[in-house]
Amino acid sequence: MVTDEDVLSFFRKKLPEQGTLTFKRIPLKLDDALQDYCDPDDVVYAITDFGERFDIDVSAIDCNNYYPWKVEWFFRKWFTKKPVLQTKKPLTVRMFAESAKAGRWLYD
Template identity: 35%
Template sequence: MVTNEDVISWYCERFNKPALFTRKSWPVTLDTSLSTGDYVWASETGADIMREYFQRFDVDPANFDFYRYWPEETFILYSLFTSGKDDDEPEPLTLRMLAESAKAGKWLYD
């Protein structure tokens, strides 16, 4: 059975490498969000993380909505010449959500 520590260890080993100049890793807990907060991943990296996560922990991705956590960005000129509406705000995608879904074997949150 997958544990919280399994998910945190995988994430730290694969994606929480020390920063180039500070040589420090980001603080990681179950409440660490990959899509909001201080340590946000770009959508391209988010896609890589989630692809590896689903495969590594054998989680059925059928109900996972990537754009809920990494909304498509609006081209700046389009935004200026239309309503000026900002891009949709991403919802938090936490390591707790990944751990709970890994335990269930399917995505639980969409």
């Protein structure tokens, strides 16, 4: 049976690791938006590999529901406290974990 940790470990291996300016590692978590975590190209390759690894039909994923994603400007937090208003849904590792358990893509 597939667990959340199996899927999280898979994505941590497939996606580039993030870090701070002081070189502190930022590990990927279940509820992190993949759009904020890494580039869209990296996400696409990871989704393709996810489909092969967990035998899920990833063609059911409608990327128009998740992209384009508004990326926050690095210095924005110094000028305003308002969060960036997203018009698209976040794509998270938890969504992939739940879909792997079900054996098909559950969202959209």
